[in-house]
Amino acid sequence: MKIMTCPLNGPRNISEFQWLGPVHDDAELTAAALVRHLFFAPNPMGVLREWWRHTPSNTVFIAERNLITDEILRTYLKPAADNIASVA
């Protein structure tokens, strides 16, 4: 079984999690940015920062996962800073 680490509950079975999609970082809301935000989601051949949810505890967090190897590199709660793009 594949294991994912919930920042709150520790390592859990992947079936307890729901994938919510990529973390977007476009700040300004122009028409072009809206189209990009809605339809042109990131699809890197490498690491993607994305939202996940641990369903039993309803914990929403961020994961960094390699889209070629399916390796989960890091999981963490959303930092307090508003600007999500600044997360290292």
Next chain:
Amino acid sequence: MPIELLKYGLRRGHRPFRDIPPTPDLRKHYDVVIIGGGGHGLAAAYYLSNHHGVRNVAVLEKGYLAGGNTARNTTTVRSNYLTPPSIAFYREGVSLFEAMSEELGFNVMFSQRGQLTLAHSDAAMRSFRLRAEMGNHVGIRAELVDAKTVQELCPHVNMDLGGQHEVLGGLWHADGGTARHDAVAWGYAKRAAEKGVEIHQRTEVEGFGIANGRITEVRTNRGTIAAGQVLQAAGGMNGRIAEMAGIPLPIRCFPLQAMVTQPLKPFLDILLSSSNLHTYLVQSSRGEIVIGGGTDPYQLASTRSSLPQKESLATGALQLMPFLHNIKILRQWAGITDITPDFSPIMGASPLQNYWLDAGWGTWGFKATGVAGKRMAETIATGRVPDILAPFSLERFSRFELLNEMGATAAGH
């Protein structure tokens, strides 16, 4: 064709022949370079060379011929979509399959036995009613049927599913069928090669030279070539290839998994699917039950398989046909699909003048192999996007003119 076959069978001294010529050296220039030797690229090469007289064509394939999603799909061919532009496009796709073996002189084993999609909820019945009406309006055969008709069409289906999601009715699509995927690709390749199209296997596109809004050269692991026109038909890697050409596409990669059981005596003579259970079953001509469903629940560009997805396919299959419970799985696999936000393909022009897109085929592009090849060849040969392709342009996203086929495609392909 039958007479030819008989003559060949009775002839003494058979001479072996190759359907596909060996990979030649790359030339310096081609009128058209096609990226991707899957069904779509090969069909485009066939139509360019056989119908438009464009023969100085190279198909570049990084692996072996048609080893991408063309080799991995579950071969559903149908036209019961929701939006009129899609229905019209796939209707032409189905009609090309009806004539394909004759046209190519190559048996693609098209078996038009009809597709039944089951509804286990009132909401599904309502959406099927809409699809049937839209289909009839555009001119395909699609009809809403009740539970009794479901039982007549498919006596083996478990109608009450343990009282959980009993079958209320379904969408019967008499035009639906299957074809032999490898034969489709090989048939197009053979007839294209006869007219001079070069098929370059193990030739990977690694980058482009771009100047003044045009592709000037295509760089590969076997050398650099100049191209008049370039068509990209790279299956799961479509997003990546477009990125090399500096074109962002609204595409995300998701794995799609399928599996087949050991062969059984023929008992299932239609294509059976359930949108609520995200599972479909079809019996191949060898007797194997092919089982497919929806994509993995998260983005990934890998052909790894996963136990949860296989379990979900097995659960759906066993709900529909509990008597399959001790049948063995023989093979299982996955392909990388290129999914768009509206579950419709992207075909036609790109921001570059001589670069054409045949992308975003996701989980549903096998059925469009002929029609996409034919219409993309027409586009390249005439320099004009035909009306039937216009709604599928890349610009539809910035105009918010999406063709939402998610409900008609996500689990049925």
